[in-house]
Amino acid sequence: MFSLGIVGAGQFAGSFAKLWQLHPGVGDILVTDLVPERSERLVAEYDLAGTLPSFEAMLDSDLDAVAIFTQRWTHGPLVVQALRAQKHVYSAVPMGVTEEEIAAIIEAVRQTGLTYMMGETSQYHPATVYARQRIAEGSFGRLFYAEGDYVHDMDHGFYDAYKFSGGENWKATASYPPLLYPTHAIGGVLGAWQTHATSVSAIGVRDDRGDGVFDREVSQFDNDVSNATALFEVAGGGSFRTNEFRRVGYVSGRETRLRFFGTEGCMEQLATVSFWQDREGIEEITDLLLPRPTLSSEDPALAHVAPALRGAFTSGTAPVHDTSRLPREFAHAHNGHEGSHHFLADDFVTAVNNRTLPPVNAWTAARYTLPGIVAHKSTLQGGARLEIPDFGEAPGSS
Numbered sequence: 001m002f003s004l005g006i007v008g009a010g011q012f013a014g015s016f017a018k019l020w021q022l023h024p025g026v027g028d029i030l031v032t033d034l035v036p037e038r039s040e041r042l043v044a045e046y047d048l049a050g051t052l053p054s055f056e057a058m059l060d061s062d063l064d065a066v067a068i069f070t071q072r073w074t075h076g077p078l079v080v081q082a083l084r085a086q087k088h089v090y091s092a093v094p095m096g097v098t099e100e101e102i103a104a105i106i107e108a109v110r111q112t113g114l115t116y117m118m119g120e121t122s123q124y125h126p127a128t129v130y131a132r133q134r135i136a137e138g139s140f141g142r143l144f145y146a147e148g149d150y151v152h153d154m155d156h157g158f159y160d161a162y163k164f165s166g167g168e169n170w171k172a173t174a175s176y177p178p179l180l181y182p183t184h185a186i187g188g189v190l191g192a193w194q195t196h197a198t199s200v201s202a203i204g205v206r207d208d209r210g211d212g213v214f215d216r217e218v219s220q221f222d223n224d225v226s227n228a229t230a231l232f233e234v235a236g237g238g239s240f241r242t243n244e245f246r247r248v249g250y251v252s253g254r255e256t257r258l259r260f261f262g263t264e265g266c267m268e269q270l271a272t273v274s275f276w277q278d279r280e281g282i283e284e285i286t287d288l289l290l291p292r293p294t295l296s297s298e299d300p301a302l303a304h305v306a307p308a309l310r311g312a313f314t315s316g317t318a319p320v321h322d323t324s325r326l327p328r329e330f331a332h333a334h335n336g337h338e339g340s341h342h343f344l345a346d347d348f349v350t351a352v353n354n355r356t357l358p359p360v361n362a363w364t365a366a367r368y369t370l371p372g373i374v375a376h377k378s379t380l381q382g383g384a385r386l387e388i389p390d391f392g393e394a395p396g397s398s
């Protein structure tokens with residue numbers, strides 16, 4: 001059993017705090033946030049052990065591990081600091097926003113031997129789980145092409161979320177470059193297809209809404225691109241394409257969409273239907289991949305989440321999920337992001353307590369994150385084809 005500190009008590013942390021509080025492998029949970037009322041609220045809501053005044057106080061404490069749920073561009077340096085303070089680390093996505101941040105995390109994990117895990121929800125999305133099984137069985141034949149999209153319109157909850165997150169200065173950070181949030185799209189593909197991206201060419205679309213978001217004068221990231229498409233070459237032959245869209249009239253709530261094409265079989269996930277097909281015929285697999293709701297979107301636990309985003313926090317597991325390895329305490333606990341929260345929370349606990357590598361360890365996380373960082377660079381160079389550095393597989397993983 002280990003003790004855990006949660007860093008950042010904003011909109012997302014509660015979903016995981018609740019699960020770790022229930023997990024028999026986790027002891028005391030303490031919370032810190034730059035806004036003290038947020039950590040106090042989280043502690044009260046889930047009956048956690050208490051608050052700490054700062055991240056630094058958390059690192060000075062005798063907690064065994066920390067889970068980082070701060071804003072998306074902040075993770076890299078916090079993770080390295082925590083590892084250097086001898087804490088195991090769970091980090092919300094993305095791993096980092098530069099190649100240097102990723103390299104520093106890998107180096108710190110290598111030197112300390114501690115657990116690092118990135119909480120990529122698409123690792124356990126039903127479509128990824130299904131494709132992973134089909135690939136393991138060899139049903140695709142030779143897989144040569146895939147598509148993974150993260151389609152999340154700014155009007156679908158993101159204005160409210162960024163206002164909560166960024167305060168008065170929210171427009172500066174709402175312009176976060178779409179391709180620097182690549183892990184749902186890329187992780188969905190590579191969570192099933194055992195390869196990695198070697199080069200990329202990407203095209204960005206300049207925003208024209210004119211509301212001060214995606215305005216380079218205002219943007220902390222000097223970014224005016226709101227939609228981007230990247231084509232990646234992969235090791236072993238073949239390619240995959242991702243779309244990161246923030247201005248798109250796509251309101252089905254299906255944020256991540258995956259498709260895989262092989263010489264013997266194909267899988268296609270669309271807004272409301274999914275299919276498997278091979279030389280024998282076509283089979284609708286929609287129901288197999290459909291998460292069953294576990295929580296009402298009116299539940300008080302979601303009061304601090306923008307209404308349009310609550311769907312992501314209410315979905316339970318789908319028939320394709322094998323829940324047998326999860327602790328029975330999770331049986332009636334709310335889940336989220338297509339049933340993935342339970343598996344991710346449990347992956348971290350298992351890795352720390354058993355000293356094993358989590359599925360999305362630092363090396364895997366790098367392969368889910370760095371291709372997007374390089375793709376963003378490609379958009380800035382008019383779609384130039386750029387090589388993607390690779391940190392390899394985790395030592396001892398194969």
Ligand SMILES: NC(=O)c1ccc[n+]([C@@H]2O[C@H](COP(=O)([O-])OP(=O)(O)OC[C@H]3O[C@@H](n4cnc5c(N)ncnc54)[C@H](O)[C@@H]3O)[C@@H](O)[C@H]2O)c1
Pocket residue numbers: 007008009010011012013032033034035038054055068069070071072073074092093094119120121161164165166337
């Ligand atoms: N599907 C997914 O995997 C998914 C979904 C939602 C959010 N996320 C990720 O989760 C993270 C958190 O998202 P959110 O919506 O909760 O963000 P948020 O802005 O609502 O909350 C972040 C909190 O972190 C606090 N914080 C920032 N720096 C801190 C520091 N140094 N010490 C202590 N507290 C600090 C802020 O005050 C804020 O309350 C983001 O990185 C986001 O990318 C992932």
